[in-house]
Amino acid sequence: MITKEIKEQIKKIVGPENVLDSDLDRFGYSYDSSFVPLVPANKPEIVVRPLTAEQVAAVMRIACANRIAVTPRGASSGRTGGSIPLAGGISLSLDRMKTIIELDQENMMITVEAGVLTGDLYNYCAAKGLFYPPDPASYKYSTIGGNVAENAGGMRAVKYGVTNNYVMGLEVVLADGSIINTGGKAIKNVTGYNLTQLFTGSEGTLGIITKVLLRLIPMPKVRNTLQLMFGSLDEACATIHKMLQSGIVPAAAELMDKISLQAVARHRKLEIDPATEACVITEIDADNQQGLAMQAEQIEAIAKNFGALAVRIAQSAQEAEDIWAIRRGLSSAVGAMAPDRLGEDISVPRSAFPEMVRRIRAIGEKYELTIAVYGHAGDGNLHPSILCDLADSEQAERVHKAVHEIFAEALAVGGTLSGEHGIGITKRPYISSALGEAGVTTLKLIKQALDPQGILNPGKIW
Ligand SMILES: Cc1cc2nc3c(=O)[nH]c(=O)nc-3n(C[C@H](O)[C@H](O)[C@H](O)COP(=O)(O)OP(=O)(O)OC[C@H]3O[C@@H](n4cnc5c(N)ncnc54)[C@H](O)[C@@H]3O)c2cc1C
Known part of the structure; x- marks a missing residue:
């Protein structure tokens, strides 16, 4: 319970205009971009908007002394309910x-x-010829703190990795209000446990990240886009595997199944060969045009060898943009096909990608549900989207069972529950099946050590 006195103390720290407590404001901070239903109980008692790490630390000292739950929040673009203040x-x-x-x-x-x-970070670096590669599709509005807390990925992960591959150090405010600095600019650093990586992906449950040190790489000089159409999923996946084995590492290799393609075709009024079962969009980059052309030729040859129905190599920046628009518009195109859409995020070994898509299709048939599948085929990260009407309780029950089976199948093929969206609230029920009881106990011991009162983002992960 946040008393009037506590509220006044917090107002003195951050300024009264940065403590919000109207019903409307509290409602605005009670949900995120996940599919967690709106519940009045999830409203925070107050919203606090600090400006400095010292202000965060002072707020945490008050929260610690009074056992008040604190849920960190970036841009609330999270897909698993992480920034919803459950307590x-x-x-x-x-x-x-x-x-x-x-x-x-x-x-x-x-x-x-x-x-x-x-x-903003990407653009700032790009203007100086430097490249910050992690590119969650939400990059225009997600925050770096949220990216680090979720260890966000993106389309470029296949070549450039995800957020944790770039985090060199962090400033973190702990549950008791102390401020620690982890890592640093030294590239080789094995001094003590790797706390930087521990906080990366900790979903706001171990500390508040206030500052981030990131490494950058030189910006590739040229890039291009290819669109490959296939009559089967296996041919599409085999093409990606062969590319990687041949040493052609695309900056992105995105795959869309037939249902996803149909959704985009309908949405954007495109003509698509009805024989197409899968579409791969790939981005390549290089230091010069010659290197780029060579990669494009090699990819075309591999795709044709695996029976590609069509290969399109963008001839201009506009054509590349048009191809990517198909992938970028996919989420809304799929969403427009049904009253509700339950988007999931699983990750499997790259070789298991086509088998996982087949298993998802079988689950769709079993529960009479349409499931569109697309994802980052280059790194085995799939986003099955169940198109449904959750207001229909009988259908909602089938959706629930289908989601359960998708997770079970992901684990069965050697994969995991989440490639980039984290566990949050939505995947809590499945965490033991992925990590085992001993694994979950180990996470809880770490949590207990860093946040003994359990005030940081309670109710998340398990
Ligand atoms: C359309 C769309 C596309 C998306 N595409 C991708 C994608 O391609 N790849 C991907 O990985 N994700 C994607 N996401 C998910 C989401 O954008 C990412 O998880 C992102 O990293 C969340 O950032 P945020 O600032 O919105 O964090 P929030 O949603 O506000 O918070 C996310 C979690 O991090 C915690 N947190 C936030 N800030 C801090 C902090 N400073 N210190 C400690 N904990 C903190 C919160 O408590 C919460 O648990 C997508 C989301 C949408 C809506």
Whole structure:
């Protein structure tokens, strides 16, 4: 319970205008971009918007002394309910901490506050010829703090990896209000446990990330896009595997199944060969045009060898943009096909991608549900989208069972529950089946050590 006195203390720290407690404001901070239903009980008691790490620390000291739940929040674009304040208390929004603190060109590293938007960081670096590769599709509005807390991925993961491959160090405010700094600019660093990686992907349950040190790489000089159409999923996946085995690592290799393609075709009024079962969109990059052309030729040859129905190599930046628009518009195109859409995120070994799609199809048939499947085939990360009407309780029950089976099949083929969206609220029931009881106990011991009162983002992960 946040008393009037506590509220006054917090107002003194961050300024009264940065403590929100109207019904409307509290409602605005009670949901995120997941499919978790709106529940009045999920409203925070107050929303606090600090500007500095010291303010975050002072708020945490008060929360710790009074056992108040604190749920960190970036841009609330999370897909698993992570920023929903399940236990009320404080919704701690990092959105005002937006300073790009230092670009160290010599070491190719950048230090930013947690509330900096991913897209702003990318553009800032790009203007200086530097490249920050992780590109969640939400990059225009997600925050770096949220990306680190979720270890966000994106389309470029196949070549460039995900957020944790770029995090060199963090400033973190712990549950008791102390501030620690992890990692640093030294590239080789084995001094003590790797706390930087521990906090990366911790979903706001171990500490509040206030500052992030990221490594950058030189911006590739040229890039191009190819669209490959196949009469079977296996041919599409075999093409991607062969490309990778031949040393052609595309910056992105996205796959869409037939249902996804039909959705896009309907949405964008496109003509698609009815024999097409799968479409691969791939981005390649290089230091010069010659290198780029060579990769494109090799990919075309591999795709044709596996029986591609059509290969389109973009001839201009506009054509590349048009091809990518198909992939970018996919989520809304699929969403427009039914009253509700339950989008999931699983990750399997790359070789299991076609088998996993087949198993998802079988689940769809068993429960009489339409499931569109697309994803980052280059790294085995799939996003099955169940098209449904959740207002129909009988159908909702079938959807629930189908989701359960999709997770079970992902584990059965050697995969995992989440490739990039985290566990949050929505995947809690399945975490033991992925990690085992001993695995979950180990996570709980770490949580207990860092947050003994359980005030940081309670109710998440397990
Ligand atoms: C259309 C759409 C497309 C998406 N595409 C992708 C994608 O391609 N790849 C991908 O990985 N994700 C994707 N996402 C999911 C989401 O954007 C990412 O998880 C993103 O990293 C969340 O950032 P955020 O700032 O919105 O964090 P929030 O949603 O606000 O928070 C996410 C979690 O991080 C915690 N948190 C936030 N900030 C901090 C902090 N400073 N310190 C500690 N904990 C914190 C929160 O408590 C919560 O648990 C997508 C989402 C949408 C809506």
